Amino acid sequence: MTIDNLLGQSTHPDILILSGDIADKGAADSYQRVRATIAQCPFPVHVMTGNHDDRRALLKAFPECPTFDDATGKRYAQYSLDVKGLRVVCLDTLKHGRHGGALCEARANWLAAQLAAHPVTPTLIVMHHPPVIAGLDWMDPRPHEAWLQRFGAAIKGHKQVIGIACGHLHRPVAASFDATPVSITPAVAPAVSLDLRPVNFSKADGRGIVDAEPPGYALHRWKDGQLVTHFQPVGDWTRLATFEDHLVPMMEALEAEKS
Numbered sequence: 010m011t012i013d014n015l016l017g018q019s020t021h022p023d024i025l026i027l028s029g030d031i032a033d034k035g036a037a038d039s040y041q042r043v044r045a046t047i048a049q050c051p052f053p054v055h056v057m058t059g060n061h062d063d064r065r066a067l068l069k070a071f072p073e074c075p076t077f078d079d080a081t082g083k084r085y086a087q088y089s090l091d092v093k094g095l096r097v098v099c100l101d102t103l104k105h106g107r108h109g110g111a112l113c114e115a116r117a118n119w120l121a122a123q124l125a126a127h128p129v130t131p132t133l134i135v136m137h138h139p140p141v142i143a144g145l146d147w148m149d150p151r152p153h154e155a156w157l158q159r160f161g162a163a164i165k166g167h168k169q170v171i172g173i174a175c176g177h178l179h180r181p182v183a184a185s186f187d188a189t190p191v192s193i194t195p196a197v198a199p200a201v202s203l204d205l206r207p208v209n210f211s212k213a214d215g216r217g218i219v220d221a222e223p224p225g226y227a228l229h230r231w232k233d234g235q236l237v238t239h240f241q242p243v244g245d246w247t248r249l250a251t252f253e254d255h256l257v258p259m260m261e262a263l264e265a266e267k268s
């Protein structure tokens with residue numbers, strides 16, 4: 010349904026990034042279903058890991074996915090893309106067995122080297138796990154976590170990083186990391202409930218955890234040096250207005266006041 014919405018838009022994106030949690034339990038047949046679904050896309054589709062993924066199964070199902078191989082030969086779904094003047098750096102923040110993010114020294118060093126090699130090219134970092142405290146206590150990282158520290162050190166001082174795009178929270182969220190804008194895409198799966206109260210992790214309080222909100226996606230527009238992110242929910246609703254002849258005077262007036 011979500012991919013139909015994207016394909017039904019009047020303009021198509023240059024690329025689609027599936028920003029992790031592509032399969033719920035990392036099953037091979039799940040990846041094949043995703044592969045079959047995205048086959049209809051007339052634009053490149055790139056995959057990333059999330060905490061629900063099995064990296065080996067994902068890379069097997071998507072052998073075209075570029076990898077970073079560390080000194081031990083371990084392969085990560087971590088790579089850079091050039092998209093019409095925008096450098097897109099996709100990080101692999103998966104550590105099997107962890108729900109939260111991870112960025113080992115090898116991956117963090119790779120990120121630092123990538124940024125050092127392209128110091129002036131506008132760069133968007135994409136990572137499944139947001140490096141922010143969103144107020145969703147049971148989903149949030151803690152500031153002292155090593156992977157957050159490594160990430161912060163790797164991007165520190167790199168002014169070419171114009172944004173960080175994430176997933177994982179299953180909510181549309183705008184935030185910042187230091188002074189860098191962070192966008193978090195809504196999910197195609199059910200949403201994490203919006204409840205900003207701290208959690209007593211040893212005492213159940215009946216709060217909402219997951220809601221069947223509409224799925225959605227983030228559309229990043231890179232044009233004239235500006236990155237703008239739109240969050241698009243997906244569902245059936247009534248369009249209340251279309252551009253017809255009687256609206257031409259209003260449209261012309263709107264444009265005229267900008268002269």
Ligand SMILES: [Fe+2]
Pocket residue numbers: 030059060061137176177178
């Ligand atoms: Fe996740």
